[in-house]
Amino acid sequence: MSKPKDTHTFDLFGDAPEAEAAQPEVTTLPISPHPALSDTTALLALCERWVARGWLRDLDRALVRFLATEAPDAPALLLLAAALASHQLGRGHVCLDLNTTLNAPDFALSLPPEGDDLTDPPPLPSAVLATLTLAEWQAALHHPVLTSEGSGNTPLVVVTAYASSSTGSGSVSHTRLYLRRYWQYEQSLHQQIASRLEVMDDDNHQGLLPQALNTLFENTTTLDWQKTACALAARSRFGIITGGPGTGKTTTVVRLLALLQTLQLARQPSQPLRIRLAAPTGKAAARLNESIAGQVSSLPLTQLEALLSEHLPAAASNAIAIPTEVTTLHRLLGARPDTRHFRHNATNPLALDVLVIDEASMVDIEMMAAVLSALPANAQCVLLGDKDQLASVEAGSVLGDLCRRAEAAHYTPTTAQWLESATGQPLPPEYLDAQGQPLDQAITMLRVSHRFNEHSGIGQLAQAINQPSHAQTDREKQQAVNAVLRHGYPDLHHLTLSEDTTLDKLVIHGSADKFLNGGEGRTNHKNEPIAPPTGYRHYLKVLNAQRPRGESFEENPAAYNAWASEVLSAYSHFQLLCALRKGPWGVEGLNLHIAKTLRSEKLLFGSDYTLEKGWYEGRPVLVTQNDYGLKLMNGDIGITLAVPDPRNPQQKLLRVAFPTSDADKPIRWVLPSRLHAVETVFAMTVHKSQGSEFLHTALLLPPTINPILTRELVYTGITRARDWLTLIEAKRGVLNEAVTREVMRVSGM
Numbered sequence: 036m037s038k039p040k041d042t043h044t045f046d047l048f049g050d051a052p053e054a055e056a057a058q059p060e061v062t063t064l065p066i067s068p069h070p071a072l073s074d075t076t077a078l079l080a081l082c083e084r085w086v087a088r089g090w091l092r093d094l095d096r097a098l099v100r101f102l103a104t105e106a107p108d109a110p111a112l113l114l115l116a117a118a119l120a121s122h123q124l125g126r127g128h129v130c131l132d133l134n135t136t137l138n139a140p141d142f143a144l145s146l147p148p149e150g151d152d153l154t155d156p157p158p159l160p161s162a163v164l165a166t167l168t169l170a171e172w173q174a175a176l177h178h179p180v181l182t183s184e185g186s187g188n189t190p191l192v193v194v195t196a197y198a199s200s201s202t203g204s205g206s207v208s209h210t211r212l213y214l215r216r217y218w219q220y221e222q223s224l225h226q227q228i229a230s231r232l233e234v235m236d237d238d239n240h241q242g243l244l245p246q247a248l249n250t251l252f253e254n255t256t257t258l259d260w261q262k263t264a265c266a267l268a269a270r271s272r273f274g275i276i277t278g279g280p281g282t283g284k285t286t287t288v289v290r291l292l293a294l295l296q297t298l299q300l301a302r303q304p305s306q307p308l309r310i311r312l313a314a315p316t317g318k319a320a321a322r323l324n325e326s327i328a329g330q331v332s333s334l335p336l337t338q339l340e341a342l343l344s345e346h347l348p349a350a351a352s353n354a355i356a357i358p359t360e361v362t363t364l365h366r367l368l369g370a371r372p373d374t375r376h377f378r379h380n381a382t383n384p385l386a387l388d389v390l391v392i393d394e395a396s397m398v399d400i401e402m403m404a405a406v407l408s409a410l411p412a413n414a415q416c417v418l419l420g421d422k423d424q425l426a427s428v429e430a431g432s433v434l435g436d437l438c439r440r441a442e443a444a445h446y447t448p449t450t451a452q453w454l455e456s457a458t459g460q461p462l463p464p465e466y467l468d469a470q471g472q473p474l475d476q477a478i479t480m481l482r483v484s485h486r487f488n489e490h491s492g493i494g495q496l497a498q499a500i501n502q503p504s505h506a507q508t509d510r511e512k513q514q515a516v517n518a519v520l521r522h523g524y525p526d527l528h529h530l531t532l533s534e535d536t537t538l539d540k541l542v543i544h545g546s547a548d549k550f551l552n553g554g555e556g557r558t559n560h561k562n563e564p565i566a567p568p569t570g571y572r573h574y575l576k577v578l579n580a581q582r583p584r585g586e587s588f589e590e591n592p593a594a595y596n597a598w599a600s601e602v603l604s605a606y607s608h609f610q611l612l613c614a615l616r617k618g619p620w621g622v623e624g625l626n627l628h629i630a631k632t633l634r635s636e637k638l639l640f641g642s643d644y645t646l647e648k649g650w651y652e653g654r655p656v657l658v659t660q661n662d663y664g665l666k667l668m669n670g671d672i673g674i675t676l677a678v679p680d681p682r683n684p685q686q687k688l689l690r691v692a693f694p695t696s697d698a699d700k701p702i703r704w705v706l707p708s709r710l711h712a713v714e715t716v717f718a719m720t721v722h723k724s725q726g727s728e729f730l731h732t733a734l735l736l737p738p739t740i741n742p743i744l745t746r747e748l749v750y751t752g753i754t755r756a757r758d759w760l761t762l763i764e765a766k767r768g769v770l771n772e773a774v775t776r777e778v779m780r781v782s783g784m
């Protein structure tokens with residue numbers, strides 16, 4: 036849920052003047068209670084009007100009807116809360132928080148960010164709830180058939196928590212209403228995590244742990260958070276390593292696996308750990324696969340094996356093996372078509388000892404609960420991810436919730452002492468807290484980016500945007516962000532659209548001329564040269580220049596695979612990201628606009644209809660649903676290529692090329708007619724871009740602020756950029772607004 040600037044004045048309908056004229060019910064609050072608060076028929080009629088406007092889902096209204104049939108005496112106030120609780124699930128919240136809803140009622144529905152014509156508008160939630168008090172609403176939630184505090188099998192669960200008030204005048208109650216299934220997911224996560232937080236081995240494995248850590252990490256004078264992360268993650272059966280882009284999460288986890296395997300072989304020489312690596316999407320899995328493979332080859336395995344044989348001569352012959360294959364969570368659990376149940380669960384657990392989950396910020400509460408309950412009791416689970424990124428579009432922000440205290444660490448003196456003996460590094464006092472919770476002891480935040488240094492505008496901008504709101508005022512944050520934009524960093528270009536060709540030039544050519552020295556002469560953190568930024572022309576040129584000639588697809592599949600690999604790699608050089616789906620500034624409008632622009636440059640060909648609805652060579656597509664038959668995962672990107680028709684080589688057939696992780700068959704060629712859940716991806720939403728990175732990322736912010744534009748969205752978008760970032764504001768000022776809005780997901784975690 037985004038933070039309202041102040042209740043009721045948040046501009047839900049775009050620019051203020053029209054909005055004011057169009058929302059009589061916002062300004063004229065009813066003086067008597069709205070009938071829907073006490074009468075079920077009136078409530079159902081209201082829900083119907085909300086559904087007709089798309090403010091509420093049909094599913095939410097159906098739930099109200101079902102509950103009203105199950106319990107005809109249920110108060111309308113309870114049914115209204117149930118409708119809103121159900122609706123929150125579709126918006127990422129695990130439950131309905133009554134207090135938050137009463138403070139900002141209009142955030143409880145999906146009011147149209149891009150405006151509404153508002154002829155005969157239904158009442159806004161702020162009008163409906165205007166006379167309702169928290170105590171009245173809480174009292175209405177007690178019903179023997181529909182609600183309980185968790186006991187029995189009621190469809191709804193009410194949880195009330197008490198906390199001391201900020202004014203110090205006693206305690207305040209906070210009430211959350213859950214659909215039972217989601218309450219169960221939370222309970223299950225609590226139990227699973229708590230049961231794994233116990234410290235496993237306090238004797239440092241007879242001195243092997245510090246020696247292995249010293250073998251894996253160079254001695255540094257400053258605190259090495261990566262070494263700390265490895266030590267802590269080896270200490271209990273649940274650990275989290277969080278950090279921004281390039282802070283070394285993958286590097287650390289590869290060393291952690293080598294460490295765990297070393298310790299295991301010292302314990303049981305003939306039983307190496309069964310380690311599995313997983314990520315929420317195919318794209319994220321492929322990325323981790325690639326970077327893990329590179330990192331494993333640089334591990335000091337020979338030294339670790341020598342260390343092991345010193346400790347245990349009997350174990351000398353045991354080689355330390357680290358897997359590099361990464362799977363998706365769906366595959367790992369054994370997803371079954373047409374059911375939300377998996378093959379692996381608490382009664383049929385996964386056969387593994389260690390599970391690493393990368394990009395954990397993208398894992399929703401249902402999936403996280405499913406994975407943890409499918410783990411054997413003794414298995415170890417390590418989550419990797421950036422706590423500040425957008426959470427999954429599904430309900431829950433598990434990683435963000437678990438890492439809420441990660442910044443200040445909160446390590447207890449016992450943990451600090453143990454860490455010092457394991458790593459040889461004392462912890463600075465600001466990270467210590469005698470009241471630290473068990474979960475705090477299992478989390479490490481990596482704080483140094485090895486990819487973006489102080490000379491990188493991408494890194495500096497990410498840091499400025501990411502400052503939490505309690506650390507500075509909105510004005511200070513905006514000033515810090517603007518200072519980065521004005522500084523003249525070589526990897527950063529800030530653009531405000533003034534003429535309509537500006538965006539076109541960028542998406543075609545990449546606008547290298549807008550970067551310092553035309554983007555020439557830069558090197559990366561490994562001192563390798565960085566190629567200047569490109570736009571979509573680049574991959575379309577590669578497509579045409581490297582097309583195999585003279586041989587058919589069947590005669591020389593390797594040539595066609597090599598061509599497709601080059602085109603796919605060239606495509607990953609540039610990606611336009613945007614916040615919205617609909618409208619001219621959303622994916623739908625931009626995709627068509629860009630396709631036509633590329634056609635006008637003779638880089639693509641096809642009629643208006645084909646570009647909008649059909650298939651054409653060069654069309655890049657994003658898979659939007661897992662397809663196990665085709666072995667395609669949500670998030671996979673493919674490019675449409677024309678290959679000779681085997682029946683008539685003069686004719687061409689369109690096939691879509693997707694990359695695979697199989698070196699023998701690097702490309703999966705799919706007929707367009709078999710692809711049912713794909714969309715053109717010249718423009719991609721920031722939500723869909725999670726887990727991917729592009730050499731040049733252009734992030735386009737629409738001209739009007741709306742609830743989806745938050746600091747997390749902007750941060751996630753800009754951190755998809757590896758070498759170059761173009762930040763585009765359709766209208767100046769939107770960025771300033773967006774960076775001061777935070778996502779606040781409601782949950783009980």
Ligand SMILES: Nc1ncnc2c1ncn2[C@@H]1O[C@H](COP(=O)(O)OP(=O)(O)OP(=O)(O)O)[C@@H](O)[C@H]1O
Binds near residue numbers: 283285
């Ligand atoms: N301690 C270190 N010293 C020097 N270079 C490092 C160190 N740790 C990581 N790197 C380098 O920094 C880069 C980023 O590291 P890595 O991929 O592990 O980070 P990450 O946090 O997983 O990144 P991502 O944002 O892609 O998830 C890599 O090139 C890696 O080799």
